[in-house]
Every structure is written in structure tokens, then in C-alpha cells.
Amino acid sequence: MAGLATGQSIVVADKMLESAGIKVVQDEVTKVDPVNKTVTVAEGRVFSYDKLFLATGASAIMPPIEGKDLAGVMTLRGLPDAEKIKSYIAERNAVNIVFIGAGFISMEVASLLVENMERKLNVSIVEFMNRPLPLMLDKDMADVVQAYLEEKGLKIFTGEKAEKIVGNGKVDGVLLGSGKKLDADLVFINVGARANVELAEQIGLEMGRFGIKVNKYQETSNPDILAGGDCVEKINFITKKPTPGRLRGPAVMQGRLAAKRLAGYDIEFPGVLDAGGCKMFDMTVSATGFSEERAAEEGFQSVCATVDSRSKHVMIPGMKPWKIKLIFDKKTRKLIGGQIVSHAVAPAKEIDAVTAFILAGKTIEELTTFTCACNPDISSEPSAEPITVAAEQALQKLKL
Amino acid sequence: MKNGEKLVIVGCSGSGGPAAMLAKKLMPEVDITVIRKEEFFIVR
Structure with a gap:
């Protein structure tokens, strides 16, 4: 989003995988047959497997808010979304930008836009809770962050609900629960993500509240299928209770742990602590x-x-x-x-x-x-x- | 997994790429295929 790195430089290049001897196929998996142990892709090719690892990720949640389908209402999960947002801002000469949800993605993108755009932007952040970064910080710590960001020119509306996105074909504002209307050329929604479990459900794997159920070795209810990352339900290290835990750190570690399990190691995943960081200015x-x-x-x-x-x-x-x-x-x-x-x-x-x-x-x-x-x-x-x-x-x- | 067996990895969340790379390192004789629908591997 900051334009500090090219798209290609921040993705795992196919060449890196292919030069290691891994085959890369760009297609959508439409069916898994767990009995015959095959995977079918959209163009019809069929791949047989001895072991299958599901890493289907998560998708941004779009809340059922009126006006969500207007042009200029966006979410961010990956590089294509970031490119779409940047193009939209440039093409429409967007100045008024409203973020719904003050999680770390919103806060980082908001600060990067203000820091890197040549023209002055009018950036507002709407958060239902009483503070920014509500999943990371208590109010006493978040107050320090809010004061700093307001000094930098961000407008932060806490304890406010975005009731409605308004516009005619394209967005032109956000109506808040308090009755206030924020002008908006672009609305960026960041209110969480949901595990992509359609394929796992089609296979008939056991599901948890937050995603595919796996044991401490990343094994699903099918002994030949493992899963990891945003699509699986995590266990909180402290409470041992299920939790979404959709952060990149555990995703990477779970992928690597699954590989070790397949290679014969008996190492257990300890659970997540939702450790994360966020940089703003x-x-x-x-x-x-x-x-x-x-x-x-x-x-x-x-x-x-x-x-x-x-x-x-x-x-x-x-x-x-x-x-x-x-x-x-x-x-x-x-x-x-x-x-x-x-x-x-x-x-x-x-x-x-x-x-x-x-x-x-x-x-x-x-x-x-x-x-x-x-x-x-x-x-x-x-x-x-x-x-x-x-x-x-x-x-x-x-x-x- | 045994030599010559097939591992298929579906998806390109933060998990798929690392799983493929380490699996190949630990099990060079296993046949690994990564299938993803996205143009790029997703990173933050």
C-alpha cells in the first residue's frame, strides 16, 4: 500500500517453489474425493494424492451494512486488493477516505496513505468499540495511540457505529449512529475475516466454531488430510479454548509443522497467543x-x-x-x-x-x-x- | 511420507507456501504439487 515494494517482490515467487522441485498449478480446486484420494480443478484436471494439506485461508468479512455494494467500498486481504484500492484512489482523485473498523489493517493503511500521498487526505476511522486497536490494546494504552494519530491528522470516531453507506452508484458518505455524516470518496471495511472452509465442508471434515478442526499435529478428522493457517480453528495457549487466531505468524508455523509431521516428527503446536504488531507513522x-x-x-x-x-x-x-x-x-x-x-x-x-x-x-x-x-x-x-x-x-x- | 508418494497442497494462505518448501526440504523424494486459484501467493 505504501508503494515501498513492488507486488512481485513481496510474494512467494513461483520460481522459488519450482526451482525447489515443487509443481505449481494456478487453478481453482472444485472437488476433493477423499475416498479415491483425488483433487479436481476447474479446468478438469485430476490430481491424485497420498496426503493432502488444506491452506485455503480466509476472506474479509463484509458486514450486512446498507450501501456495501456501492462503487468505492473495499476490503483488503491480499496484493490484488491493495492494487485495486491504490488505482481507485488515483483514478477518482479520492480525498475523503473512511475506514470502518480500527483494527491493525485499517490503522496501518490509513497512516500509510496519509504519509505517502502527495495531496492532503481527509481520513476518518470509525470504531464501534471505545478505542482503536481494540483487540490488541486496553483503553489506557490505546488512548496514547489515539492522541498520537489525531496529532497526525487522522479523525478517529470511537464508540460509533457505521449505520449506512450512502451514495448514488458510487459511495459519497457514511452515516453514523450518532447522526453524523462523514464525506467519503472511498470506504475501507476492516471488521475481521472468515475461514474459507467450503472445500473442507464438501469433503465432510469435522468443523469447529472458527474453522476446520485440527489436532496438535495439524491433522483433520480425515487421517490423510492436514490443514493449517487461517482456515483452521486455533486453540488459545492460555485457556486451551478454540479461537480464530487468524494471523500470519501461526499460519506459517502451522504450515511448517504439518510438513514436519508428514516427515515423521512428533512436534505439537502449543496454541496461539495472538501476538502481533502494527506500525503507524x-x-x-x-x-x-x-x-x-x-x-x-x-x-x-x-x-x-x-x-x-x-x-x-x-x-x-x-x-x-x-x-x-x-x-x-x-x-x-x-x-x-x-x-x-x-x-x-x-x-x-x-x-x-x-x-x-x-x-x-x-x-x-x-x-x-x-x-x-x-x-x-x-x-x-x-x-x-x-x-x-x-x-x-x-x-x-x-x-x- | 514415503519416497515417491504424492503431497497435494491446496491454497496459498500463509501456510501453503511454507508447508511446500519445508516438505520438499525434509522429504526430497516426495512429489509435491501446490494448487492455488489466486494469481499470487498472499502475503501481508
Whole structure:
């Protein structure tokens, strides 16, 4: 979307697969015969298999909102969508752009458009929840993001419902529940995705609430068929309950895990933490595990701590502030979530340490002795190491 | 999987490409075919 890379450079090239000895067929699979173990494509060719791996992905959800079929109402999942959006903006000289849903795709695309377009855009973001990035951040952390983005010129309408998209053949506005009308040359809808399971249903595979049901080895209810990525239902690492978990990280790992399973390895997928990141202008946000709000919804009584930190030692030029929030389960004292809002890119990756600690079942007490790699140019002072300081704060809160 | 057996991968989500590449690396003698309807493999 930013125009920083060509389409071809960001896709897995057929040449890469073919030079490894993999055959690539561009066609739609219309039928799988699980008894005779064959796959039929639209043009009629039939492929036999010993093992089948389904990676059919997910499609953007288009909510049943009036006006969704007007020209200029779009969603984004892949490169062709991005190219369509860019062409539409250029051809129509679009200035007023409304995003419905303040998830990470909306926020990144909105900031990229404002940052990279020569003309000044009027960008509005409408979110039903009370904050942007509601699946990643609690309100206290999201407020920092919202204030920064508003300073950059984005208009963010939280706690608002997009009631209707209006226009005559093509979109010209969005009517909100409050009665306000936003002018729109383009409406971008980002309210989630749904697993593509038509083929799996046709085969008769067991389905879960969020997609194809698989075991810890990516095996479906048919022993010769495995599946992975956005089309399968994931299991949350903390609760062990089904979850959509449609992010690229687990998709890649599940594909690789399925390959290992087929090669004879017995490695189990541990479940997902929905770890993800989002970059908007010079601000980077990352999150993993549960937010404080989600933890409460899942029945956890949590103890949380938020710490302000620095990307470098305070005396080093170029130091940028960042902030981390950790969420602990009060009962077990285990870490169950983390959020980072940073004005530098590098600190946002400290979320991977948080993920590792959650996977390892680390407690408040154990994290009070965590020692980071430290250097004036790459980290805060050791005395201000935010994960350790946050654990100490949580420890104190438990004593109160 | 045994040498000479056939693995068919349907789709080009973030899972299909990595599954194909690692399967070929771990099982060079397995016959692997990736079938996708999209023009490109999807990436974010």
C-alpha cells in the first residue's frame, strides 16, 4: 500500500517453489474425493494424492451494512486488493477516505496513505468499540495511540457505529449512529475475516466454531488430510479454548509443522497467543496474550503494571520513549499478556520476550530478576528495564 | 511420507507456501504439487 515494494517482490515467487522441485498449478480446486484420494480443478484436471494439506485461508468479512455494494467500498486481504484500492484512489482523485473498523489493517493503511500521498487526505476511522486497536490494546494504552494519530491528522470516531453507506452508484458518505455524516470518496471495511472452509465442508471434515478442526499435529478428522493457517480453528495457549487466531505468524508455523509431521516428527503446536504488531507513522504497537479487558472476559482476576521506558539510555541522542503494560493472573501470578506502544521500532520487539515468558509460565516473582542485554545505544538503563520494573510493581500491588 | 508418494497442497494462505518448501526440504523424494486459484501467493 505504501508503494515501498513492488507486488512481485513481496510474494512467494513461483520460481522459488519450482526451482525447489515443487509443481505449481494456478487453478481453482472444485472437488476433493477423499475416498479415491483425488483433487479436481476447474479446468478438469485430476490430481491424485497420498496426503493432502488444506491452506485455503480466509476472506474479509463484509458486514450486512446498507450501501456495501456501492462503487468505492473495499476490503483488503491480499496484493490484488491493495492494487485495486491504490488505482481507485488515483483514478477518482479520492480525498475523503473512511475506514470502518480500527483494527491493525485499517490503522496501518490509513497512516500509510496519509504519509505517502502527495495531496492532503481527509481520513476518518470509525470504531464501534471505545478505542482503536481494540483487540490488541486496553483503553489506557490505546488512548496514547489515539492522541498520537489525531496529532497526525487522522479523525478517529470511537464508540460509533457505521449505520449506512450512502451514495448514488458510487459511495459519497457514511452515516453514523450518532447522526453524523462523514464525506467519503472511498470506504475501507476492516471488521475481521472468515475461514474459507467450503472445500473442507464438501469433503465432510469435522468443523469447529472458527474453522476446520485440527489436532496438535495439524491433522483433520480425515487421517490423510492436514490443514493449517487461517482456515483452521486455533486453540488459545492460555485457556486451551478454540479461537480464530487468524494471523500470519501461526499460519506459517502451522504450515511448517504439518510438513514436519508428514516427515515423521512428533512436534505439537502449543496454541496461539495472538501476538502481533502494527506500525503507524513513527509509532509501533505490539501485543501478545490477553489484554486486561480480555482477561476479565475470560474469568481471570488480573494484576497489571504499566511502565514508561526509553529506547536508549537517557543521555544518548535520539532516545525515544516507549511504554509497556504487563497483565498477570492474580491467582497463579503467571504472566498472561503484554502490550507495547513505542516511538521507536526496536523496543516493540520486546513483546517476543513477553510471549516467551507466557509460554514458559513465568511468574511475577521470576520476572523481578529478569536481566536484559543492555547497552546505552540499544536499551534503557538496566535499572529501568521495563519488564523487571513492571513485575516489581505488580509484586507491590499484590501486597497492598 | 514415503519416497515417491504424492503431497497435494491446496491454497496459498500463509501456510501453503511454507508447508511446500519445508516438505520438499525434509522429504526430497516426495512429489509435491501446490494448487492455488489466486494469481499470487498472499502475503501481508
